[in-house]
Amino acid sequence: MRLSKALRSLCASLSTVLLVVVLLMCKDCSNNQQLFTRSKVGMRASHQAQHEPHMPQKNKKEGEFRCQVRDFGCISFQRDKDIFNKSKALLAKKISTQECLLLCFKRHYKLAAILDEKCYCTNLLIPIKVDIVSCEETLPYKYSVLHLFEIGSTCTEKPKNISESTIGCFPRPTNMKEMTLKKMVSFKMTRALCIVECEKGKFTLAIVPRHGVCICTSFDKLSIDPPKQIMMQSVHPRFLETYSCRSSTEMAVWRTLVEDSCGSKRFLNQEFPLNKVGLVSHPGSGNTWVRYLLEVSTGLYTGSWYIDEDLFSKGFFGEGESAMEATTLTVKFHPYFQRKDVDFFTLFPRYILLLRNPYESFVAEFNRWNSGDDHTGVAPVQDFLSQKWFRYVEYSRKIWIGNYTNLVERNNSKLIVLFDDLQLDPITEVRKMLKFIGVQPPDLENRLACLKRNLAGNFKRKKKVSLDPFDDNLKKDINKIIQLLRRRMKRMKLCRLPDWERPLSN
Numbered sequence: 001m002r003l004s005k006a007l008r009s010l011c012a013s014l015s016t017v018l019l020v021v022v023l024l025m026c027k028d029c030s031n032n033q034q035l036f037t038r039s040k041v042g043m044r045a046s047h048q049a050q051h052e053p054h055m056p057q058k059n060k061k062e063g064e065f066r067c068q069v070r071d072f073g074c075i076s077f078q079r080d081k082d083i084f085n086k087s088k089a090l091l092a093k094k095i096s097t098q099e100c101l102l103l104c105f106k107r108h109y110k111l112a113a114i115l116d117e118k119c120y121c122t123n124l125l126i127p128i129k130v131d132i133v134s135c136e137e138t139l140p141y142k143y144s145v146l147h148l149f150e151i152g153s154t155c156t157e158k159p160k161n162i163s164e165s166t167i168g169c170f171p172r173p174t175n176m177k178e179m180t181l182k183k184m185v186s187f188k189m190t191r192a193l194c195i196v197e198c199e200k201g202k203f204t205l206a207i208v209p210r211h212g213v214c215i216c217t218s219f220d221k222l223s224i225d226p227p228k229q230i231m232m233q234s235v236h237p238r239f240l241e242t243y244s245c246r247s248s249t250e251m252a253v254w255r256t257l258v259e260d261s262c263g264s265k266r267f268l269n270q271e272f273p274l275n276k277v278g279l280v281s282h283p284g285s286g287n288t289w290v291r292y293l294l295e296v297s298t299g300l301y302t303g304s305w306y307i308d309e310d311l312f313s314k315g316f317f318g319e320g321e322s323a324m325e326a327t328t329l330t331v332k333f334h335p336y337f338q339r340k341d342v343d344f345f346t347l348f349p350r351y352i353l354l355l356r357n358p359y360e361s362f363v364a365e366f367n368r369w370n371s372g373d374d375h376t377g378v379a380p381v382q383d384f385l386s387q388k389w390f391r392y393v394e395y396s397r398k399i400w401i402g403n404y405t406n407l408v409e410r411n412n413s414k415l416i417v418l419f420d421d422l423q424l425d426p427i428t429e430v431r432k433m434l435k436f437i438g439v440q441p442p443d444l445e446n447r448l449a450c451l452k453r454n455l456a457g458n459f460k461r462k463k464k465v466s467l468d469p470f471d472d473n474l475k476k477d478i479n480k481i482i483q484l485l486r487r488r489m490k491r492m493k494l495c496r497l498p499d500w501e502r503p504l505s506n
Helices: 002-051 097-106 191-200 239-244 287-298 309-313 358-369 387-409 421-425 426-438 445-453 472-491
Strands: 064-079 090-092 111-115 116-122 129-135 143-155 166-171 182-184 205-207 213-217 250-255 275-279 331-332 350-355 411-420
Touching: 064 097, 090 097, 090 129, 097 111, 129 411, 166 287, 182 191, 191 205, 191 213, 191 250, 191 472, 205 358, 275 287, 287 350, 287 426, 350 387, 350 426, 358 387, 358 472, 387 411, 387 472, 411 426, 426 445
Parallel strands: 275 331, 275 350, 350 411
Antiparallel strands: 064 129, 064 143, 090 116, 111 116, 111 143, 166 250, 182 213, 205 213, 205 250
């Protein structure tokens, strides 16, 4: 009897345990069924996404689009100063940098700025005294920190055609670690995705050495400089993901939208004193281009005797500095803009004298005057056919010969730089100017190698005047001032001017 009760109790216990196990199994089956159902739904949605037209999402995440920008970094200034001068558009608070860039791009602004966690769009900044600071630096409340970007011509959701980003094929190094700044591994990694991911990290180059691997790097890490471009195999755009070099010893390199800044910039201070050096020229002689070359090669800002809002807005922050202070590498000066209260040549006993063919400099300056003060703008063709053009040349001709005659005959220490030589070999001319100024940055060679990849910067006119605006009367007058200056320079035992004269039509 006792045995029977024990058996019944044991059976009941086993039944209970068995029931619990069955219930648990059913629960797992239910969960698995749900997971399987969700998986099928996800696969179906993914399949539909591939075959249906792309619909814009309302809540896009940061990084789903890419904008071509120049990142000027962060500048600080006193909070009571208005750097925008009300020429701004406050778009939103606490939005991401990428979203701010896209919003400003869509509204056709040239500049985007993050100030006090707010997004501002503008086309011009007011030149004021600023300091270069780290974007992570915390400053007292009386100072504002502005992160400035110049927006390019492109804002897109993904690379439309990665062949446009192709740099070329380079020798594959024996040790990839030496050139790797960031490495990502994912079985979903493609070349297009690698380019976008490297852009997010602000790297200039992207490499996919093998399937699923993305390497972000920079030009100075490549084994060849300047890069030797090898033509890649021609592949139909549909098969861009199959791009490969012709040899297993080479690797394909892709360019991101991140600008190769060649290093940071700063102002001069007491730890790095220099004698004041002027940068003197007639307007339209390439003064802004020379400043760009000097700033990139040294990492030091250049200044100006004047205030140019357009140049300040394009990253020439030396425009906001006082010419009286020795905080910039050189100071730009055009002689016929002399101030009555201060003599430029007393403040700057040494100067670089930039000389350009007057035919070219007159056209360049006239273009700027008649294109809204745009340093890369082009005047309408009809302006060159008007009396305004002829009056301008007559005035400029007299100023040109008068100022340059005075400048070459001065006893000041000077270095003459011909624009022709600058176009022919910019790096050699930059070395001459740096030797004259007396500055030799420790990273000069790396900066010059970087400069070679973008010698023109953003200051080269994309369009040219489609006609010859000089008639025979103008040519006679301009040829005379060229010959006169050549004789003066020969008498002073200075360099010989090139044959800038133009033949007459008759």
